[in-house]
Amino acid sequence: xxxxxxxxxxxxxxxxxxxxxxxxxxxxxxxxxxxxxxxxxxxxxxxxxxxxxxxxxxxxxxxxxxxxxxxxxxxxxxxxxxxxxxxxxxxxxxxxxxxxxxxxxxxxxxxxxxxxxxxxxxxxxxxxxxxxxxxxxxxxxxxxxxxxxxxxxxxxxxxxxxxx
Amino acid sequence: xxxxxxxxxxxxxxxxxxxxxxxxxxxxxxxxxxxxxxxxxxxxxxxxxxxxxxxxxxxxxxxxxxxxxxxxxxxxxxxxxxxxxxxxxxxxxxxxxxxxxxxxxxxxxxxxxxxxxxxxxxxxxxxxxxxxxxxxxxxxxxxxxxxxxxxxxxxxx
Numbered sequence: 001x002x003x004x005x006x007x008x009x010x011x012x013x014x015x016x017x018x019x020x021x022x023x024x025x026x027x028x029x030x031x032x033x034x035x036x037x038x039x040x041x042x043x044x045x046x047x048x049x050x051x052x053x054x055x056x057x058x059x060x061x062x063x064x065x066x067x068x069x070x071x072x073x074x075x076x077x078x079x080x081x082x083x084x085x086x087x088x089x090x091x092x093x094x095x096x097x098x099x100x101x102x103x104x105x106x107x108x109x110x111x112x113x114x115x116x117x118x119x120x121x122x123x124x125x126x127x128x129x130x131x132x133x134x135x136x137x138x139x140x141x142x143x144x145x146x147x148x149x150x151x152x153x154x155x156x157x158x159x160x161x162x163x164x
Numbered sequence: 165x166x167x168x169x170x171x172x173x174x175x176x177x178x179x180x181x182x183x184x185x186x187x188x189x190x191x192x193x194x195x196x197x198x199x200x201x202x203x204x205x206x207x208x209x210x211x212x213x214x215x216x217x218x219x220x221x222x223x224x225x226x227x228x229x230x231x232x233x234x235x236x237x238x239x240x241x242x243x244x245x246x247x248x249x250x251x252x253x254x255x256x257x258x259x260x261x262x263x264x265x266x267x268x269x270x271x272x273x274x275x276x277x278x279x280x281x282x283x284x285x286x287x288x289x290x291x292x293x294x295x296x297x298x299x300x301x302x303x304x305x306x307x308x309x310x311x312x313x314x315x316x317x318x319x320x321x
Contacts (some may be wrong), residue, residue: 115259116252119194
């Protein structure tokens with residue numbers, strides 16, 4: 001035993017694809033998460049956020065006729081939102097840079113590209129749990145600080161630039 | 165005048181709630197997750213066949229209606245779902261083909277007859293992957309497919 005203990009976490013999984021919801025739920029249960037909840041669209045998900053108070057939301061982006069970005073904005077800005085600081089992982093097949101920026105500008109905490117793997121989801125959960133970013137309100141934006149500076153403590157790779 | 169940013173430091177409740185030392189090692193947790201998902205991964209091909217049937221129907225409707233934008237959007241939606249699901253359930257080539265189809269369809273309002281054939285090629289390629297049960301990363305085939313489908317999209321536009 002020497003890793004993260006997810007037993008007490010409550011996670012809400014939002015995706016219009018039932019197979020994807022089931023797969024993510026299975027991965028989460030394998031990691032040890034006991035309380036998982038599902039929603040098939042953004043409206044259902046926001047109701048679930050209000051009723052079950054999850055610790056983390058994992059949401060798809062494109063869920064016609066609703067949209068994962070609307071859910072993010074509701075969680076961050078809606079007066080009915082029970083927790084505007086709720087960590088949100090955006091899960092999507094859209095991986096183009098402008099899409100990533102769009103998700104970040106809506107206030108997502110982390111981004112995970114589909115297709116997903118158990119290892120990638122595990123790493124992303126750990127990142128979100130350790131994420132100490134402050135929140136910023138500026139103009140119409142409210143969400144985790146979008147600037148990457150002063151975050152060298154979170155870099156997990158080889159420090160190739162050290163000593164340069 | 166620009167708004168002045170306001171900063172908030174929310175308490176990191178998750179970091180307090182989740183112990184970082186009393187759980188299984190990451191390797192063990194990931195292995196458990198893969199085992200938990202094993203049955204689902206086996207069932208995926210059945211779900212995907214349904215999606216492919218919907219895609220084929222949208223393709224045929226599109227041809228019958230001489231190229232309606234509605235059917236193009238339907239095909240994009242299905243292909244977008246398939247590209248996310250394929251690799252997640254172990255069929256990486258399905259994601260590669262689905263991604264190529266999305267790139268071809270995104271933003272298109274109408275298609276030429278040759279354009280319709282490009283869609284057909286993608287659907288037939290997905291069927292072949294399932295028929296041959298080509299699971300896993302398949303790196304050399306993936307490279308070849310990306311190249312060929314990319315050239316096809318480029319030529320047809």
